[in-house]
Amino acid sequence: MQHPAVPDLAHTHARPVHWLATATAMAAVIAAAGLLQPGAATATSAAPGGEPAATRPAPDAATADYPLDCGGAPTKVAQRASGDLDGDGNPETVAVVHCEAGSGTPPHAVYVLTHDKKGDHARVVATLVEATQQKNVTGLAVRDRAVTATLLGYSSxxxxxxxxxxxxxxxxxxxxxxxxxxxxxxARSV
Known part of the structure; x- marks a missing residue:
C-alpha cells in the first residue's frame, strides 16, 4: 500500500521547545484576559422618578422597642416579612409581636418598622394590629408593596x-x- 507523497515539513515534528512556546503563549493570553475583565456587576433598581434605589438592608425586627405592655415579660417576634412598602427604595420590615407567655396563646400585634436616624436599630412607624384586638396572625407576607395576613379571632x-x-x-x-x-x-367561622 502506497502513501501519498507528503513533504517533510519542520512544523510537523513537534519538539519540546515548540510545546514550551505554545504553553507560554497560552499562559500570556489567559493572564491578559484576566487583567481585562470588567468590574463586578451590581444590581440596582430605580426608585420612582428614575433615581437609583437605595440598597440598605431591611430593618432587623429584633432591634426594635415595641409599644407592647407585657407586664415585665419580654416580647417575642413571631413572624416578619420585608419589602419596600412606601416606594422610597428602602425596605421596611413588618413584625408580628407578642408577649412571651409561659403558656396559652397571647394576642399578636403587627408593626411596621424602618431604620432609626442612625441606622443602627429598627423603629416602629405604624401599628397595623393592636394586641388589644385579641387577634392571632398567620400567613404574613409583603408583596407588591402591600402587607397581607390572616387574622384569627374570637366571636365571644x-x-x-x-x-x-x-x-x-x-x-x-x-x-x-x-x-x-x-x-x-x-369574617368567617373557622
Whole structure:
C-alpha cells in the first residue's frame, strides 16, 4: 500500500521547545484576559422618578422597642416579612409581636418598622394590629408593596383562647401617608 507523497515539513515534528512556546503563549493570553475583565456587576433598581434605589438592608425586627405592655415579660417576634412598602427604595420590615407567655396563646400585634436616624436599630412607624384586638396572625407576607395576613379571632369571650373561631384575610397598603386596610373578607367561622 502506497502513501501519498507528503513533504517533510519542520512544523510537523513537534519538539519540546515548540510545546514550551505554545504553553507560554497560552499562559500570556489567559493572564491578559484576566487583567481585562470588567468590574463586578451590581444590581440596582430605580426608585420612582428614575433615581437609583437605595440598597440598605431591611430593618432587623429584633432591634426594635415595641409599644407592647407585657407586664415585665419580654416580647417575642413571631413572624416578619420585608419589602419596600412606601416606594422610597428602602425596605421596611413588618413584625408580628407578642408577649412571651409561659403558656396559652397571647394576642399578636403587627408593626411596621424602618431604620432609626442612625441606622443602627429598627423603629416602629405604624401599628397595623393592636394586641388589644385579641387577634392571632398567620400567613404574613409583603408583596407588591402591600402587607397581607390572616387574622384569627374570637366571636365571644366564651371561646377558649386556644381555639379562635373567626378568620379574616386582610391587607394594608401605603396610601396618602398612612397604611390603609385595602382588602377584607367578611369574617368567617373557622
Amino acid at each position: 369571650p366564651d371561646v377558649p383562647s386556644c381555639c379562635p373561631d373567626q378568620r379574616d384575610d386582610v391587607s394594608w397598603r401605603w396610601q396618602s401617608g398612612s397604611f390603609v386596610r385595602t382588602a377584607q373578607a367578611d
